[in-house]
Amino acid sequence: MFIGREKELATLNGLYNSDKFEFAVIYGRRRVGKTALISHFIQDKKAIYFMGVESNERQNLENFSQAIMEYASGIMPGTSFVSFQAAIEYVFKLCENERLVLVIDEYPYVAKASKSMASTLQMLIDKNKDNSKMMLILCGSSMSYMEDNVLAYKAPLYGRRTAQMKILPFDFEDSCKYFNGFSAEDMALIYGIVGGTPQYLLQMNDSISVEDNIKNVFLNPASAIFEEPENLLKQEVREPAVYNAIITAVATGSSRMSEIATKIGETTSVCSQYMKNLINLGLIRKETPYGEKESRKSIYAIADNMFRFWYRFIPDNNSIISRGATELAYKRIAPNLSDYMGRIFEEICMQYLWKLLLDGEAPVEFSNLGRWWGTDPQERIQTEIDIMGDQDKSTALFGECKWINENVDVKVLEKLKKRSRLFRYENVHLFLFAKKGFTQGCIEEAGKMGNVSLVTYDQIYGYFK
Structure with missing residues (x-):
């Protein structure tokens, strides 16, 4: 096929x-x-x-x-x-x-x-x-x-x-074409776990649960994927141990060059060369706040979902996995899956916006999309915007993504509206993305504002399918 x-x-x-x-x-x-x-x-x-x-x-x-x-x-x-x-x-x-x-x-x-x-x-x-x-x-x-x-x-x-x-890994839309047996929510989890690399997608079985797929593929030392990240690094680079340490540092929360260098015990100049190679391999990406050029605020993130999942959860549980304690390892991973899926959901929402644009259905004809983070000058605190994109100097969109099991309430919309005012755009369209849905208050406020799109994950999944 x-x-x-x-x-x-x-x-x-x-x-x-x-x-x-x-x-x-x-x-x-x-x-x-x-x-x-x-x-x-x-x-x-x-x-x-x-x-x-x-x-x-x-x-x-x-x-x-x-x-x-x-x-x-x-x-x-x-x-x-x-x-x-x-x-x-x-x-x-x-x-x-x-x-x-x-x-x-x-x-x-x-x-x-x-x-x-x-x-x-x-x-x-x-x-x-x-x-x-x-x-x-x-x-x-x-x-x-x-x-x-x-x-x-x-x-x-x-x-x-x-x-x-x-040739790049598949996006979420094409990844969905591999399976008929997963529910919409399960498909998001599968994409979050293995990404869009065909060979990794083929390791997933849509006749069993996501939990069982994780146990069979990631928590099983005999599986084809269990040692895949380390083996791939050995094939591509001369010093896999250093690269391994860098990816682990990024996966466990170190995102700035200084933090990563401190975590692995190398200077930032040495670390930056390794990082450049990982970016060329498509395993790490460098992110800068939307609209800014090279910045001290630049951060690093794992670009490949399978690597992101593996380095986030497997090294810490390697000892118990190797001893066959599959259930215990999964119990340690399961409570963190919702938090892990937050960034994955942001990626899926960005892909949805790109598809709207290419289909001629986007309210803002943006030229690019990205995340933004920085200081709120009024409250003097760090803040961030999940998705941002502008059409020109006067028109932009802002988005907030919530992968939570509760309906998103009006406070989230008000916060997004406030953050959009950190920029001087005359015409603004807001997107609120939710895993489940929205409270009645949020729906009513969005209707009054007139420049808000409320989108559930099921709507995104249906649009892709």
Whole structure:
């Protein structure tokens, strides 16, 4: 079952239909669905698919030769090309008169084993591109390698690509398409627990409860995900222990660089370099108050929900989990789930607002959305706004998100109204998002104000479905 990726498929098909030489670079974190996307794209097309392995040049060349032989007739079985240059030249020859897709998946493995691979590709592309019908796809999971050695200005292949795609985890809307058995509330929890990475979503079972999914997948040392965060770090970085400590610090409440550095016992300058790499990997994001540029108020948050959940709850309970005390571990996690879901709900609400905008139904045509935090000059206290976005200097929206089991009352609306006045916008629209609903007083006040949208989670879920 293939889900989502409509934009990426449309882009790839557009390149394919040009019938001239095209070169697409596809990259993204492991487990995000790159190979599934490529496999779906080439399933009805003439294609040579080769996946690199973490081995030497000879092994990769033999595998590449085998992939070519499986496609082409007239080559003796067991034949291996003498070099990657000879193999790729042969494929270019095949592409003189027919449209053919050549996929080199896990390209970093191949390029690391064959040091001349990039310059060989550069030379052969320059030589053949004007008369070739080849569509070349290079795909890789090592984000840093793809960005530094394929996409970067100094890379041999720079300027040859005709498209590039960074494949990201699914948003909430596409994640919902994986399941039919979860209730609306359970689906929010599942998204909060594993995010939108396809391989992690596939570990979830919609025929059992969320509680049982957590026990089976996160509190079970034999599960595929139990050691996934640490294993992924080992594959991507040289000093996983330091990165591990940084992510743990962020997951447990340290959000400013100085706090994180103190927690892990490193200087802020050292810590910032590690943080930069984690941001490039899509595991950490840097947040600045909406409307402000680089600021001392910048904070860091875990960008991937599965990592956020794992680092928030698993390390602290590792000892009892390893001893099989699953029930005890879950009892420690369960009381904190509602608080944990607060930020997840904010993300879902932002995605809802973006969908409203793209569907032409947003009351404010904002250009961006974000959180804001800072000082209330009148009360001289720190305050924050969950969601903020502006259309221009006079028009903006403000939102408050409440993942609580009670109906949201009028005090929350009044507080949001007051906070919106910290900014000088003439036209303001307020959004109040609630897990359950709103009190009668809140509904009546919103009606009187006329510039308020009250939205329940069920409404959001229904709009996405």
